[in-house]
Amino acid sequence: MVNKNFLKKFLHYISFDTQSNEESLTCPSTAKQLLLGQELVKELKEMGLDNAFIDEHGYVYAYLEANNKSDEVIGLIAHMDTSDEASGKDVKPQIIDSYDGKPIIVNQELGIILDPKEFNLLNEQIGHTLITTDGTTLLGADDKSGVAIIMTCVEEIIKNNLKHCGLIITFTPDEEIGRGADLFNISYYEKHHCHKAYTIDGDIPSHIECENFNAASCKVVIKGKSIHPGSAYQKMINSQIVAMEFFNTLSPLLRPECTKGYEGFNHLTSFNGTVSETIMHFIIRNHDMAKFNEQKKMFYDLQKKINDKYHKELVKVEIKDSYYNMKEKIDLDKSILKKAELALLSQGLDVKYVPIRGGTDGARLSFMGILCPNLGTGGQNFHGPFEYLDVDLASIMVEVLKELVKNY
Numbered sequence: 016m017v018n019k020n021f022l023k024k025f026l027h028y029i030s031f032d033t034q035s036n037e038e039s040l041t042c043p044s045t046a047k048q049l050l051l052g053q054e055l056v057k058e059l060k061e062m063g064l065d066n067a068f069i070d071e072h073g074y075v076y077a078y079l080e081a082n083n084k085s086d087e088v089i090g091l092i093a094h095m096d097t098s099d100e101a102s103g104k105d106v107k108p109q110i111i112d113s114y115d116g117k118p119i120i121v122n123q124e125l126g127i128i129l130d131p132k133e134f135n136l137l138n139e140q141i142g143h144t145l146i147t148t149d150g151t152t153l154l155g156a157d158d159k160s161g162v163a164i165i166m167t168c169v170e171e172i173i174k175n176n177l178k179h180c181g182l183i184i185t186f187t188p189d190e191e192i193g194r195g196a197d198l199f200n201i202s203y204y205e206k207h208h209c210h211k212a213y214t215i216d217g218d219i220p221s222h223i224e225c226e227n228f229n230a231a232s233c234k235v236v237i238k239g240k241s242i243h244p245g246s247a248y249q250k251m252i253n254s255q256i257v258a259m260e261f262f263n264t265l266s267p268l269l270r271p272e273c274t275k276g277y278e279g280f281n282h283l284t285s286f287n288g289t290v291s292e293t294i295m296h297f298i299i300r301n302h303d304m305a306k307f308n309e310q311k312k313m314f315y316d317l318q319k320k321i322n323d324k325y326h327k328e329l330v331k332v333e334i335k336d337s338y339y340n341m342k343e344k345i346d347l348d349k350s351i352l353k354k355a356e357l358a359l360l361s362q363g364l365d366v367k368y369v370p371i372r373g374g375t376d377g378a379r380l381s382f383m384g385i386l387c388p389n390l391g392t393g394g395q396n397f398h399g400p401f402e403y404l405d406v407d408l409a410s411i412m413v414e415v416l417k418e419l420v421k422n423y
């Protein structure tokens with residue numbers, strides 16, 4: 016069943032171009048994100064949330080007092096920006112009423128076809144209302160579906176006077192460039208005694224995501240010795256060749272293309288070299304902290320091994336941690352998962368816990384004092400022209416949230 020209120024809001028929000036930009040040093044990284052933020056504040060005020068505001072960094076907050084005698088306050092969080100991997104300007108949504116199970120030709124010319132043979136989930140979405148792109152942009156279901164689910168839920172609980180615990184509604188900028196938690200107003204949450212929240216930013220609604228990678232970035236600088244090749248005999252050290260030696264000594268089984276589920280990886284993201292200097296960048300990922308530390312140690316061990324072999328300090332490894340697995344924090348209070356599980360079950364969804372093979376703002380928030388697992392939005396194939404939204408599933412998530420806030 017399609018929630019028409021949700022659908023209307025979603026289509027409105029994706030008409031805003033809110034692409035974030037990693038190169039920018041400001042927050043929000045792009046001024047256009049503020050336009051959606053201001054619109055959301057206006058709508059929240061129209062619903063009766065007079066305290067809604069957008070701060071100088073482009074974060075939107077609003078507080079709704081409990082009416083179910085509960086002392087609990089929970090946060091509902093979604094991000095407003097879209098990925099820079101594809102344009103989010105002039106999105107032309109294509110609405111498919113009652114999907115018939117056949118391949119969806121999104122854009123013949125560009126070869127953008129959603130074939131259920133390749134995108135298996137479509138087989139379970141027959142009869143649903145789907146929204147695709149026209150093949151030239153992303154859709155923005157990530158995460159405007161999350162924004163619209165929260166907005167619809169809040170509007171309906173106020174309008175119909177439904178029971179709910181205390182709520183903080185938050186919309187963040189710049190999640191896609193990893194900065195959504197940077198200027199998050201923790202003291203606003205503390206003021207309202209709120210230490211639990213949910214991001215609505217996943218895909219499949221029955222999936223609860225409460226585990227993510229431990230993550231680090233690693234820079235390997237290798238110095239060589241540049242000599243004219245004609246007179247290089249037993250003198251030249253080509254840093255690029257040493258770099259390849261370094262790379263080839265790392266386990267090939269720990270490359271992203273060889274790993275899935277709970278398997279971590281070391282991913283070479285760039286390799287730039289000349290004879291005299293080569294710089295490699297890696298990202299290091301593992302859900303398990305001990306294995307994560309072991310992977311980092313491998314890099315340092317390799318530095319020593321190669322430097323010993325050449326009797327020179329050719330290799331320098333620098334590793335910086337980026338974020339950690341939120342599971343460590345969520346394990347301290349699993350009620351946050353139990354409540355979500357019950358709300359999902361109440362809407363007939365089978366719950367599955369799925370490890371995120373990446374990070375989320377919720378992971379960082381969990382280490383900043385707000386436990387924050389991630390729930391689904393009904394969207395699929397984020398960040399590109401194959402993105403689509405299952406409106407029926409998103410509509411179910413509106414009901415799930417209503418149930419969730421009632422039970423706290």
Ligand SMILES: [Zn+2]
Pocket residue numbers: 094157158190216
């Ligand atoms: Zn997202």
